[in-house]
Amino acid sequence: MHRITFVFTSLVFALCTLAPARADIGALTPHSLRCEYLTNPLAIEEPHPRLYWLLDASRRAEHQSAYQVLVASTPDLLAQHRGDLWDSGRVESNQIAHIEYAGKPLASRQPCHWKVRAWDRYGRAGPWSEPAVWEMGLLAPEDWTAQWIEAGPGPVDLTITRAVYSTEDGATSKDVTSHLAALLNNRGGDFAVTNDTLGGDPAYGKKKRLRVEYMHEGTLHTAEAAENQTVSLPTGRIPYLRRGFTVSKPIARARLYTTALGVHEITLNGHRIGDDHLSPGWTDYRKRVRYRAHDVTALLSRGPNALGAMVGPGWFSGRVGLFGISRFYGDSPALLAQLEVSYTDGSTERIITDSSWKVHAGPLLMADMMKGETYDARHEIPGWNAATFDDSEWATAQTRAETRNLQAEVSEPVRIIEELPAQTVTEPTPGAFIFDLEQNMVGVVRLTLRGRAGRPITIRHGEMLNPDGTLYTANLRGAPSIDTYTPASDAEFTWQPRFTFHGFRYVELTGLDSRPEPGAVTGLALSSDMPDAGTFECSDPRINQLQSNIVWGLRGNYLSIPTDCPQRDERMGWMADTQVFVPTATYNSDIAAFMTKWMTDVIDAQREDGAHSDVAPVTRGLTYGTPAWADAGTIVPWLLYEIYGDKRLLERCIDSMIKWVEWCRTHSTNLLRDRDRGNDYGDWLSISADTPKDVLGTAYFAHSADLVARSLRVLGRVEEAERYERLFEDIKAAFNAAYVAADGRIKGDTQTVYILGLRFNLLSDDHRKRAMEYLVADIESKGNRLSTGFVGVSHLLPVLSGNGKPDVAYKLLLQDEFPSWLYSVKHGATTIWERWNGYTPETGPHPDIGMNSFNHYALGSCGQWMFSDVAGIRESQDPRTRADWLIRPLYHGPLTSAGAEYRSIRGTVACRWSKSDSEFLLHLRVPPNTTALLRIPGGGIADVRESGVPVKNAEGVAVLLNDGGTSDLLVRSGEYAFRVDLLKPVRTPTTR
Structure with a gap:
């Protein structure tokens, strides 16, 4: 995905369509092959996977009259046009989506190399597509021999020095230091701020809060929360996990199947495997746990090798949802990994997670989705995941009995989809530097700067600023969203968190000796990496900003699940938010x-x-x-x-x-x-x-x-x-x-x-x-x-x-006055707000700080209408229209131009219109294999021209209706440029 810069695909159309290069070669070329919606997936568990492709056409009015799919067990067989797994033969059909594999039964790990060709409307076969591949996952429980492993309980260097349960104003208080110390276990602790937890009510009927001071890893910290929230103390360091092994034979291929109860990163010979983040994502782990497959053939070498991993609590045992809940699905994270190596002599070997793995405390002291990360580089162990590292002094990992329903991931992983360098830096209070990314986003930051050895650098995140220029964090509720990095030396470093995410536009750094440059901070935007589907632009820049806000809201909140908001202590898959936004989401992604x-x-x-x-x-x-x-x-x-x-x-x-x-x-x-x-x-x-x-x-x-x-x-x-x-x-x-x-x-x-x-x-x-x-x-x-x-x-x-x-x-x-979509745009929003009046320059943030997200896509559901009505692109759900698309832009309004491009499951459709006092212009692209019903203005059909010729003579266009005010045209696939003379009176239609 790329930053929102609308570039409408050029729709400057030739007067004549292109003819095929050779008369005996068909006009259709399949491309963008996918299996189960994914590009070249490595772990498919469907016994009859569905295949998809799109079509390019060298002329107008083209449709697929037939197709042929070949699926082969090797790329060589496929290159020879031999489908030993499945040869569909010529199938008389225009279908390009949801084609079910109907070949030989597919076993675990089976590679399936495939390609497709299409016959055009004249029955001529086009060229074969470029090859694609899918692989089957581990289909049966017995395919897994790996065991779940964890570091096991270890001491936490944490001492509660003072804990006070008091009224909000501090007038009445109760010392609960010894009470909390007794509750603290060797994994840290989460303490609900309630009378039951804290041993009584110090002030009946009044609002209270808990403040805890504690020493952790030699540093004094403070944590506090209001009544009915939760104070969370560190749960121990995130350990290093590793396993060395030797490869003695030439390698044919290698696949790594990996997952976690929590979130994890895994390396092979010091190289990070994959570009996914926060894997395996959020599920109800009691019902199913998703795993991913990686091709690691190129990372293995003959001789010594090593797998390394780090596993954080994530959604599994970290804080999730409202009410400060931790450990909802389980007590502590665990790792499951299975490396399968196939050698050129036909033999195979597995390297699995088991008791042969080694473990050691690492520099990541704490990781939580809502609290943030604490990282102390002084505890780094150089080369810990390298093949030649000596781990003989490390402890042994513990295996853990788990019965989990393992299923392959079926959607795109979370990835870094964009980097946003900070644009400005201010210092509203001495030593507190505020960086502005100029875009509200979801993810983490990458720091590149110098610190002082042993001096923590604190990173706070916020969506807005207070009137005095300081960071606004009141709307985060019980999600501190604070990352901390302690340098090991005075040298320049680069660091980013692994196992957390935040919602923010502004970043505050403290703990520096001097004012940094804006380039010290870069926002790393995280999202489930769904393909882009649409773009929209019109003559009103405010609406264009609204469209950008909608897309950034989608990006930030479609992160493993469709969340409501990404910043406060909530971030859940609220069902209504999702259902109202899906029509808008599908136009954009x-x-x-x-x-x-x-x-x-x-x-x-x-x-x-x-x-x-x-x-x-x-x-x-x-x-x-x-x-x-x-x-x-x-x-x-x-x-x-x-x-x-x-x-x-x-x-x-x-x-x-x-x-x-x-x-x-x-x-x-x-x-x-x-x-x-x-x-x-x-x-x-x-x-x-x-x-x-x-x-x-x-x-x-x-x-x-x-x-x-x-x-x-x-x-x-x-x-x-x-x-x-x-x-x-x-x-x-x-x-x-x-x-x-x-x-x-x-x-x-x-x-x-x-x-x-x-x-x-x-x-x-x-x-x-x-x-x-x-x-x-x-x-x-x-x-x-x-x-x-x-x-x-x-x-x-x-x-x-x-x-x-x-x-x-x-x-x-x-x-643009309250309440409206443009009200937030007028006040500088870069994402959709939860409230119609979340912020004003006069009053600041809405007084209900507990319900005032500045990244909440639900109210952005108007985006559907911008595509379907303003740009005029909608799919026809009525077979009586004889068309796949209804192109009916709302040109009778204050806008002078609008346009959209939409990459659907049937191909890319695009419409851009503009008007002046004298003419109406409309550029249209209809994907191969489809037709569009186009409605355009005009005093008479003689006033309408396409690519310079009368529309009644245009190839691929049929006139269905002309009532003197509008013309209905049936347009077949291709690219078109319509012009209507508006100098004659035009009757404005009143219905759609």
Whole structure:
């Protein structure tokens, strides 16, 4: 992924299309081959993996009439066009996605080299694609002989010197030093700030906090937290782990399969393996643990070799979620690794984690996702992971009995996707240097500077500054987000944390002798490395900044799971945030693999009775059955089917979807969700517009029933589909009887109740008309402002433009007064805020510091509409259109130009339009194998030209309709340049 710099792919089109170089060679070339959404994956566990490719065409109006896939066990066989594993033969089909492998059964570790060719519309075969490969993972439990290993318990150099439990003002206090010392075990301690933990209440009815002073590794530290939060003390150093071994024969290939209970880095002969971070990511480790495979052939050599590793607590035993929870999934981290070496003589050897590994304390004193990292370079052991290192004095690692469900990773890993050098540095208080990256981001920093031997350098992170220029950290709540590095010498060093991440724009350094240059700090942005899918740009720079904010919010919060925010003590997979944002996310990134993984997390978090959790993976302290949150379990699989055509995922989710709808039926009264609604968040963070929660819950119950019915029809389960279609109609009737008045007003009379009624098809035709009137009247009465929260906002703009009010939608998008999307842009936001008014120059940050994230993508769900309506790119879900794409940009508005490019599962579609008083220009790209239904303005078809010729004569274009105000054109694949003469009067359409 690259920094957001919109470069619209050149759409300057030739007057004539290119002819193939040879008449006997087809016009289609497959490229971008993938297996299970991934490029050249090394651990596939699907017995029938699905294959994907895209097509390049040398002329317009091309489609694939047939394809052939070859899969071979070696690259040499593939080069000879011999598919010894599978030769599909010529298959008459235009399908380029979800092609199921149908060859010989595939065993563990099997390499599968493959390529594909396509026949064009004239039945001529094109060239073979470049080869691709996938490998099978370890398919059976007996394939694993490695054992889980850990350092084992060791002494922690930590002494509590003073602990005080007091009121916030300190007027009343209680010394709890000896009490906490008695609780402290040899792994450190996490202390909940509660009366029960601390042995009584020093001041009944008053807010309290705990302050602990302690010595750790010879340095005095302080930790404190408010009541009902947690004070966490260090859990001991992160150890070095290593294993030396000898290779005595020529190597053919080597694969390393590795995972951890926690997060880990692994090296071979001193070289870091892979570029992934925080692996293996977050799952419910009680249900499954993901592993990755690496090709390490090039890193092995004959003679001595060594594997090295470090393992941090991560999400497994570190702090996760709310309430300061540590050790939710287990007590301490562990490593599992299996190196499999194949020699040229046909023999194999395994080097596994077991009791032959050695362990030693290292320089990483503490690592936690929320607290940060503490690193003391004085404890580094040079060459510790080199092949020739003498580890004879090291202790022996301990094996650990674990029964874990090991499964190969199915999504892209977390990687560094961009480096952001600091742009400025200030010193608001003596010795505290503030670096500005000029972009709110998620990740860590890399330091390159000089320190003083033994003097800690403290790195704090924040999203905003206080009015006096100091670092604002109040909104971090119980996540200190502090990294500490202690240099071993006075020489220049370069260092970055391994096992943590933070959400920040600003970085504060203390512990330096002099003012550093901005180049001393570089932000390393971490994200699940999903391929980019789209770009958007228009004539209003504020909207372009909004688009950038949306993308950076996606990047930072799609980190192993779709989190709500990346900075405070939360960072969980909130279900409603995810479901409202998925349509926007898919335009900007290819989230197919990422969401496939997360839907497994969702099902893992579902209770046996069918209730879905508020979050996935599940953590302690949250609820089940919350409307709009739990409904993500039905909404997301359906959206992924609509966008990617993923029928297999729908099949795997359908039972879970049905269980959820049946739970709702059981926990309703006469089909109204009037009870058992979990935490019942409602239209979260709406603006003085409290949507009744039973109305919202019933609307989502109906929507989920509708999606289950649609899914069952797709899967061919017609009788079941009919049952849920009837259920939807019954819920709809109950909704209208209970909540819709005779004049069409819906209970609550908020923008969101009308939005949901319209979006979920819950209203009669007459009431739909009235609902639109009430919705528009409410918006206009507020000065063309919205009042929706997380739930309603995602549907607001599509409902308006889909019901004949695109002008109102534009007014909302371009509004920059509170509450609006551009309000945060006006105040310097570089990501989407949690609140509509998270910060103002006049008042500073919102007073509710506990709920004031500056990187919270949910309100950025408007991005879908910017692509689908402003740029005009949307997929057709109606086969009656005879088209795959609907290109209907909203050009009748204040913008003078807009454009987007979208790399879909079927290829790249792009549309860019501009207008002046005299002409309308539209450049269009339609990917091979697809067609588009294009609507453009014009007084008559004679006013429309394509690449300089009358549109009726343009190759690849058919005129379907011209009503004097617009023209509907069926456009086949290719690149086109349309021009419309606007000097004649044009009738403005009022409906979409």
